[in-house]
Amino acid sequence: MTEARVAYVSMEIAVASDVATYSGGLGVLAGDVIRAAADAGFPMAGVTLLYHEGYFRQHLDATGHQHEEPQSWRPEDTMERLAATATVTISGRAVTVGAWRYLVQGVDGHRVPVYFLDTDRDENDDASRALTRRLYGGDARYRLEQEALLGLGTVAILAALGEHRIETYHLNEGHAALLALGLLERTRDLERVRQHCVFTTHTPVAAGHDRFGTDLAGDVLGHDRMNALRAAGLLYDEQLHMTHLALRASRYANAVAMRHGEVARTMFPEYRIDAITNGVHAGQWTSAAFRDLFDRHLPAWRRNNFALRQAIGIPLREIASAHEAAKRELFARIEQAGGPRLDPAVFTIGCARRSTAYKRNDLILRDRARLTALAERYGGLQLVFAGKAHPHDHDGKAQIARIVDASRELYGTVEIAFVEGYDMNWGGALTSGVDLWLNTPRPPLEASGTSGMKAALNGVPSLSVVDGWWVEGAIEGVTGWSIDARTDGDDAWAAFELYHQLENTIVPLYYERPDAYTDVMRGAIAYNGAHFNAQRMLAEYAIDAYTGAPPAAVTEIATLKAG
Known part of the structure; x- marks a missing residue:
């Protein structure tokens, strides 16, 4: 020292x-x-x-x-x-x-x-x-x-x-x-x-x-x-x-x-x-399965995070295997905490951050009928939420209550879990164990955001409003997907763009072309994990x-x- x-x-x-x-x-x-x-x-x-x-x-x-x-x-x-x-x-x-x-x-x-x-x-x-x-x-x-x-x-x-x-x-x-x-x-x-x-x-x-x-x-x-x-x-x-x-x-x-x-x-x-x-700190926020994967292929990555750029050469099957391990670990933790039993074969979206109005954590639930139709078309959809509202933030608390209400309404079609007590441990599990990381702030109110950076280290691509760090990290279809930034203050338009990306690009890619989806996961590591690190x-x-x-x-x- x-x-x-x-x-x-x-x-x-x-x-x-x-x-x-x-x-x-x-x-x-x-x-x-x-x-x-x-x-x-x-x-x-x-x-x-x-x-x-x-x-x-x-x-x-x-x-x-x-x-x-x-x-x-x-x-x-x-x-x-x-x-x-x-x-x-x-x-x-x-x-x-x-x-x-x-x-x-x-x-x-x-x-x-x-x-x-x-x-x-x-x-x-x-x-x-x-x-x-x-x-x-x-x-x-x-x-x-x-x-x-x-x-x-x-x-x-x-x-x-x-x-x-x-x-x-x-x-x-x-x-x-x-x-x-x-x-x-x-x-x-x-x-x-x-x-x-x-x-x-x-x-x-x-x-x-x-x-x-x-x-x-x-x-x-x-x-x-x-x-x-x-x-x-x-x-x-x-x-x-x-x-x-x-x-x-x-x-x-x-x-x-x-x-x-x-x-x-x-x-x-x-x-x-x-x-x-x-x-974000690469060693802290990379899951055990991906740490082992990087240790095998990129042995210097802990000392030199820029070596993660070479993750572009890791075989897709190994990326998919490491992600499957992280996903199963997350789902086991959710069940042990009293949450629902989630299916590792089902496409799972994560959204976890402070609950407050401008972050719009519940935006994906705006059109529940459309969400249900998407889940029925492809055989399933799961959502995992987490986040605390400040004790005096009544809008933030109402946002959480809406998510819990939706979990009851959509039960049997869209499985929703809300994880209580969001902390560093849950943050690491969530950003590594879901299939897509969702971020929907009202621009330009996102200064940076770092949860999507943690997800990228674990091969989890983002679907995000173009604001904060995503202005620099978004390569469409390579590191993730974007929601049109002209959504300033227009929740209806933001939700339309969100559903459009899920229905026409992201969910079909996951279910119908899994190797192509894994290629985006690998791109998130190589392009974003290698740069957006501490x-x-x-x-x-x-x-x-x-x-x-x-x-x-x-x-x-x-x-x-x-x-």
């Missing part, structure tokens, strides 16, 4: 399925960055908050209504509690911050630490102890206090831990923006702060960018800090706008896909915002963003990027 030069700071980092410190895509992506750094021997440390009750544990009642309960877990089972502490002032209280360390080990044994900040300590009052209780819980004050803890606490705890060689702080989303304030308090020089910060934005929707009124911000941060922010030009329209703060205080900023970069530059035209398209993503960050990283490490990763 080398001394870190880059601190990757994120409100959530998913290091393992049973470490309940993530809600979904943002945290899983952060975890993949850390895993890629461990593989490359890159001098990085992750910093996030510890959530003793996690995000929430999901349970559906008979009507499909989602219920939430604490997701209790024991940090001492997986990580080490460190002796060092620091103190930060939040809402006028002196808050003692401790840290736990989790070590992520790479393919060659290099380890990258992730520091989990914890305020649930005897020295703190109840309000302070609660700051590391639950992810994305509470009101605006609670959220701002957590973001203050993440930003200010990171600067303080890294100093207390002796991480003195940090040259670059990577702010992953606006939640971490107050780290710049912590640095400003030490340097009193915004330009010096800017030289140490880079920023990634993940949100293409204006309402998704955190902003707080100056009265609340003054209460939480204190008036001296607000005056410092104002004097440095870090307030926006007399608001604490976290994205503007991060952009203003960073030397480099990026969106997470080419299309998202275009959207972000429209939203924030006064800043330069580049694009580094997300990627190793390539980290290489781009090292070259374009981490200018303070050691030259040897940059050279090593640049060599990997060149293949």
